[in-house]
C-alpha cells in the first residue's frame with residue numbers, strides 16, 4: 001500500500017551546517033536528495049521515516065571540480081551534471097558512460113551520485129566505476145570529516161558504515177591510469193535495472209568490479225591477479241566464477257549472471273587489449 005506523504009514533515013536546512021545540526025535530532029530525519037529511490041519506497045508503502053531532510057537546495061554539495069590530481073564530485077551532482085562535466089568526461093569517462101545508462105533523462109536530472117552510493121543497491125550502476133577508480137567517500141557530521149575508501153563503505157546487502165548523523169558530502173577520485181571500460185547488461189537501454197554491470201581499468205595491475213552478482217558491488221582481486229600475472233582469459237573466467245555469488249531474482253537467474261559475467265570479462269580484456277586483438 002502507498003504511504004500517504006501528507007503525514008510527513010520536510011525539513012528545509014539553510015546550509016550544510018544547519019543540515020548537520022538537524023541530523024542530531026532524535027530520531028534523526030532521513031536525508032532526501034533527488035528522491036528517485038526514496039519515492040519508490042514510499043510508493044511501495046515502505047515507511048522510511050516521518051521526517052525528511054531536504055538536501056536538494058544545498059548547492060555547495062553539487063560542485064564538480066578538479067583539485068590538483070583529485071577529481072572532487074559533490075554528492076548532490078546529478079547524473080546529468082556528470083554527463084555534462086568536462087573534468088568527469090576527461091578523467092573518468094566511464095562515470096559519464098554509467099550516468100548515461102541510468103534510468104532515462106528524468107531520472108538523470110534528479111538522481112544524484114550520492115543517492116546512488118548511499119542507497120547501497122548492489123545494482124547501482126555508478127558503483128563498479130567508483131570501485132575501480134578507488135574512490136574515497138567524504139562523510140561529514142558535526143564531529144568533523146571522515147574519509148572512507150569506497151572498498152570499506154559497504155558491510156552487507158544495503159548496509160553501509162555511515163552513521164545516521166552523517167551526510168555523504170563528496171566523492172574524491174584519484175588519477176586513474178589505464179584504459180577504462182564500462183558495460184551494463186539490462187533488459188533494454190533505458191529504465192532497466194542491471195542484470196549485471198561491470199567496470200574495468202586495463203593497467204599493469206588490472207582492476208575489475210561487478211554489480212548485481214553479490215550482496216554488494218564487488219572487486220574481484222583473484223581474477224585481477226590472474227590477468228596481472230599473464231594468465232589466460234579462460235583461467236581468469238574460471239577464477240571469476242568463485243568470486244561472484246549471484247542469485248535468482250525477478251530480473252534474472254544466477255546461471256545467466258554467471259555466464260554474462262564471464263562474457264563481459266572476456267569483452268573487457270579483448271576491447272582494452274592491443275589494437276589487433278580488439279573486435
Ligand SMILES: Cc1cc2nc3c(=O)[nH]c(=O)nc-3n(C[C@H](O)[C@H](O)[C@H](O)COP(=O)(O)OP(=O)(O)OC[C@H]3O[C@@H](n4cnc5c(N)ncnc54)[C@H](O)[C@@H]3O)c2cc1C
Pocket residue numbers: 030031032033034035036037038039040055075076101102103104107110111112113114115116117118119123124125126166167168169191192193194
Ligand atoms: C524509474 C527509475 C529508474 C532508475 N534507473 C536506475 C538505473 O538504471 N541505475 C541505477 O543505478 N539506479 C536507477 N534508479 C535508482 C535511482 O535513480 C538512483 O539510485 C539515484 O542515484 C538515487 O539518487 P537520489 O538523489 O534520487 O537519492 P534519494 O532517493 O534522494 O536517496 C536515496 C538514499 O540515499 C540517502 N541519501 C541521499 N543522498 C545522501 C547524502 N548526500 N548523504 C546521506 N544520505 C543520502 C537517502 O536518505 C536514501 O536512503 C532508478 C530509479 C527510478 C525511479
